[in-house]
Amino acid sequence: MFLFLGSEAEAGVLADRLAQFPQWNTKPPTQKVAAAEDLIYPDWMAGTWNVTSTLVDLVAPLAPDIVTPGFENNRRYLNEPVTFPVRFQVANQNYFEFSIFNPKSKIQNVKLQESVVADRAFNGLNIATAVLGSSAILSVKTDPHNPNRQITLLPGKRQLVSIVTSRASEIANPDQFISTEVSQQIFRAPTQLYLNQVETTTAYRRLQAFGAAIEADQITAVYLSPQDPNYFAAAERPVALYRYRLEFFP
16 A cells, blocks of 8 residues: 655655665655644554664755854754653544534534654753753644644744645555655744745664664754745755654654
8 A cells, every 4th residue: 555645756855865865955745734734643552651862863954155153063962862851642633523414402412533743842852851951942832723833932032833735645555654754944033034945764674683673764954944045056956954763762
């Protein structure tokens, strides 16, 4: 069975993209998301997990002409495992009302198929704290009306706003799930405003053997925003690529 959600494309386009790393010359094929839509995960990802994440590679494809702030500093994380908890849960909104022909009642509550989604605020806080330290993060909040909008508050009246604008996903077999999300990120500080776009493409695989229950190959790609003076020089190509190995333990 093959299922592609979020855009119409040939089977395996995201898997092929991962195989071509780091030769990425454009953004992935995705579809724009609505405010209430969230990324749906397979049911075998439901639950709370301890994740070990290891940065295994980082590339600046357009260096030395274009290098993102902080890229060189991120080399210190190479091959250094980071552990944090994450949670995937059944979406809260599983009910809707619709009219049916019934002599006694025209309205009934009908339960939709349960959908597994990420607890974005919980996951975002734990990941940021594990990488930057608890003193570097004040809070992580997800818009209650829009799961695609997240705000991270930082000391010194700084904040990072991340808004998922498009996504796609693939299910090549029952034990594999690949997703990609493209987000607009806005970093605000009293004397600074910085914008960019970030793609996160992840291939999850359920394991049948002992040890980690799930492993994943994750790539984060950073793209310049149209406001950046180097935007046209980059021509939709990523300016930074980070590859991680993830292991999920119950």
